Amino acid sequence: MEPEPADSPDYVQKIRESLKILVDGGGLLNARELLKTLRPAFPEDTWLATMEAYVHLRLGSNEQAAEVAAEALSLGSDDPMAVLVLGTAHRNRGRHVQAAEVLLDAHRRLPGRVDAACMLVEETAAAHGLERARSIYDEVFDRLPDHSVAICWAKLLFEAGVDGEMPVGAVSAPVMSVPAWTAQAGSTLDFIGPRENTPVETPPVFGEPDAARFKVSVPGYIRYASTLRGATIFAKSGIVLMPDGVALNDTIADERFGRFLDLRHDKTVVRRRGERLLLDVGQYPVTEIEAGVMLSGWVSEHFGHWVPEYLCRVSYLERHPLFAELPIIVDSDMPAQHLEYLSLLVPNRIVQIPAGEALRCGELVVASPSTFFPVHLTPDHNVPPQNQGGLPTDGFRFLQNRVLQHMPAPSSRRRKLYLSRKSRTWRNLVNEDAISDALAARGFEILFPEDLSFEEQVKMYQAAKVVVAPNGSSLLNAIFAPKDMTLVILSQRGLFNWGTYYGLMRELGYDLTFLCGDEETDQKHANYSIPLPRLIAALEALSA
Known part of the structure; x- marks a missing residue:
């Protein structure tokens, strides 16, 4: 059987299929080498030109991507992908005016592509300012009313300080501690106890000189338990959103160290600007419940956080007058050992927040953290080691006594x-x-x-x-x-x-x-x- 001619439709189709398999499988370097051979053999093939531009873009060669995408279009390509690659390459090189122009064309050709829509809005704002971007956003969102497009616009508004114009599903919220918000609302905390101290002492190391070791008692927060009405809480988030639009979290609001928190683990938080957060609440379906006690939040699935950050609060949560009557709210992906531990402490019913969802509570009982306990800190933080989390003695003594009773x-x-x-x-x-x-x-x-x-x-x-x-x-x-x-x-x-x-x-x-x-x-x-x-x-x- 004779081999197929190099210019036959079947041969060209096989080339395309081979390239697509390489690119889809992540073999970008091999695809680039193959294209070096194929492009000279088929110089007028707009599909190959577009594919080469796309491969360059994926490999971070933005200048080459723009050059080859422009070549594909000059050859007469009507492939919207060539336009999108050109616009993205302009964007990646900081050529905002050109990017905005080309991405508008790409969006109109690809009205269902969220990435093209978001890049268009962002590049228009970078090139021509927020007012021009506003009209583009209105056009884009009318054509593609996707939540991600709304959040893209919310980010631009938030960064510009335009907090009163947030689209539906986005909230620009000031951050406060529960005690500060309660005082501002003219209310009182239901239970107030003394500060809980955390002893810190440098451990001795076997085989090494027993030199003078650092030892200090770090004061934690004043302990409290209190009722919040109409509060919304989110899966795997430490944020409590109140009906007045205020976000409550004592750790973020910590006057000394809260500004050093890196909140990338909280999917509710999109941006932070000083003492204000941009929250993406539209991603969460909301279920209404009458009442509950909050033991859900950041990285609660990790035992090293679950015990000191959450279980230690039970020692003063149970001092709340409604505690014994209410279910305890936890995240849905809790390891079985976490819930076994909790069940030995108190007999309350458990309610789980499903992953990716939220609960709006008629009455939500919350308690203070024992001490400043971050998940991540910013690289430039100056938080002393003894303040980067702590194991409160009173809380652990409560856990010890309660478990050993059983x-x-x-x-x-x-x-x-x-x-x-x-x-x-x-x-x-x-x-x-x-x-x-x-x-x-x-x-x-x-x-x-x-x-x-x-x-x-x-x-x-x-x-x-x-x-x-x-x-x-x-x-x-x-x-x-x-x-x-x-x-x-x-x-x-x-x-x-x-x-x-x-x-x-x-x-x-x-x-x-x-x-x-x-x-x-x-x-x-x-x-x-x-x-x-x-x-x-x-x-x-x-x-x-």
């Missing part, structure tokens, strides 16, 4: 345990296998805490004589262990904010030993290794 300690405490992090995705012990093997040979059980129920983890600690563990949030359950348990924590050299854990455990009557690797790192979640002889020496010294 689970009294056994009489036998002989287990030797190693709590592995091998299945985790960050902060891993590089020589985990060698350490596990060495400890197993010395009679240690190798356990994976995430595979155990909360009650199994409590019983594990209650029956332990010795525990060795890489640093991780499962160590928060060591408060249920006997006071004379030997606890060895493996860590990076920096120790980072483990001073608050050490301070808490010392306050509760425990002693513990830190064992550090030799590698220096400024990343608290970096992997590390512990020299095996150092670990064995520490165990022998502690057993003696």
